[in-house]
Amino acid sequence: MNSIAAEQITTLKMSIYRYDPDSGNKPFMQDIDIDIPKDKDIMVLDALHLAKEQDSSISFRRSCREGVCGSDGMNINGKNGLGCITPLSTVVRKNKLELRPLPGLPVVKDLIVDMTQFVDQYKKIRPYLIADKESDGTAIPQTVENREKLDGLYECILCGCCSTACPSFWWNPDKFLGPAALLQAYRFIADSRDTAREERLDQLEDAFSVFRCHGIMNCVSVCPKGLNPTKAINEIKKMLVKRAL
């Protein structure tokens, strides 16, 4: 921020979770003061970049910096979100910004978590279209109304904010699929072009995969894309119950 006059700068107190298992040290919170412009509402990711200018060893993931790639999910002052589309004005309280890794997953280093469990659950739901008819070399027709059923589902960016905010996922990350994977499970169940609906439901019909969702709705409150996994999960539950009757 060297190009900005002193009177236009204010100081933000950041506190960043630091952990490098290789170092042999325990995790700790590192306090860093950064200069930020007064007249511009920068994003949490911008603040992190300023902190990294002071200490290049701070590690975090980032890519698109516009909320579509899902790299920089993190816990921001106690709530999961994407650093790149979270303006400081919406999260900073008493001039303090505390950043921690997404909760519930093993920490690789600093703000970087091991996403393996999360991705494994996603892969379990067979996240691809299954169409048993041989293609005629053109598009499978779909009505506007049927295509609209995918809105609110296909936009997921796999950032992990929802599943790592879910107590059911914390308890059973291997058996409960978690909101992100279930949202995608429903995305394919709801797709008029998919012919494997029954097999997909069969796969979800146990005590854990779907039914460990207790409607806490943390997933809805943290989703940076404004999606509603709880609603999708309820649709799956309804289908399963209807089938059983």
Added chain:
Amino acid sequence: MAMNGKGYLDASTLPVKEYDGIIIGGGGSGLMSSLQLAQSGMNTAVVSKVFPTRSHTVSAQGGITCAIASADPNDDWRWHMYDTVKGSDFIGDQDSIEYMCQEGPATVFELENMGLPFSRTEEGKIYQRAFGGQSKDFGKGGQAERTCAAADRTGHALLHTLYQANVKAGTNFLSEWFAIDLVLNDQNQVTGVIAFEIESGEAFFLKSKATVLATGGAGRIYKSTTNALINTGDGTGMALRAGLAVQDMEMWQFHPTGIHGAGTLVTEGCRGEGGYLINKDGERFMERYAPNAKDLASRDVVARSMMLEIIEGRGCGPEADHCFLKMDHLGADLLHKRLPGITELSRTFAHVDPAEQPIPVVPTCHYAMGGIPTNVHGQVITQQSNGSDSIVEGLYAAGEAACVSVHGGNRLGGNSLLDLVVFGRSAGMHIEESFKNGIDIKDPSKDDINKALKNINKVNASTEGENSAKIKKDLQETMQLSFGVFRTEENMEKGIKVIDEIRSRTENIHLADKSSRFNTARVEALELLNLLEVAEATAISANERKESRGAHSRDDFPERDDDNWLKHSIYFKESKEVSKRDVNFRPKLVQAFQPFARTY
């Protein structure tokens, strides 16, 4: 603990992993190549520095242009070809453009069959919207609607669909691995790449008979860009360091509508759906510059017009340094249905609701038309000292990193996604075929491998010097100042001098943090080396092309010069010299389109 538990990496102890094929990059072109190879049962790996769905393809918005004849049953790939040749300002290779436009429809339908959630027409077909530079009937039939769209999130839908298809096919991912340098043997065949797993800091020689560079763009050479932070031209840097040629590096597209101040993109689809640009007087100024196509003239034309409005004092805002994109007349319903992502981005980054207020926009670095030259099979080409082409055995390139060249001097909107999938696939197909016929690549010697370890060892050994972040900032500012929309020799020569100084400074990069686990400072230092190569290639090529063509616009040479420059430019790192290469005017199925004055 340093990399591999050692201070210094050496071929004699470096672990090796061996594959039939390696694809470097997990964006659209990489995942299309890998899908092709995984389905063929070959032992392949995708090496990606980010989890594949974090790749920059995810940010593409407006769509994939292709004559699938949804919006217009009479649409014809030849019309698309004509538009693309004209858009390229006639230095796009016509054999490649023909291949892309003709192969396109089958590929788009295949993506749909994989599950890509395209928006739909009332008849249940794939929705297509108008984009810039599109016409019917070879420019005589008015504006076409040829860009297939999934709302304004086409790239996201495409990349996730391709990732999903690769999950289904059982593709092997080396996710969050960083590729450092190519390993060439004494016959100049590519034998694989040095790469390290970012999480552990463990480096390997990934040995392969076919290596695909699908590393994407390098927009981060500029200060203001629509590109993701990861777009640092890693493959292009590797090719240059390996002594290979790059082509048309001066050709950088400035997208007319980057959000002022933030750089994030708002799609050309905004104008395709009926939005238009205005100056401070509220005038729809594109009517003056392009009376027919207006706001849907091609991107180079619109970007220059906007810059002229700003230079002549008709810019908007307190600094008069941007234009407005007006969409409030389209209605909240259409915005919600067709442009929901734009509405979100405008609110977040411009603090405006496009249903009520115009979006402040400015031309912003967006896309590299140039790159690593290839033929239509993705095989990398380099130039011999006598000026003839030769194939680099074992090496392929596809997507934005490559220059096949379908975009020439200026890319049409929606053609990048088509380029990715068509040529990602064709590279995969060629590798598959070559394997069937047998590939003979000689093993590299220890010296060959050590050569590729030089840079990483140097960075790891640094004990004092400059932090890479500061050098990167200076490089980006120089590129922005000297190699923007309008260029002059005086300015470019100043820029080239500064880049030369920056090169000396990068000799002295200091990596303060030598830890091995997820060391992002190490990754960023290596990325800077790639940015520097791309920036210097751009600067010198731009100064050498003494004409104005496509996106390359010079105040001192304002006219197109077909006598001297109806050519590709070719640049080598070692000599820092620019030579010329013939443009292909030999399509197989149609007559070549000959150059004419380009107006919209």
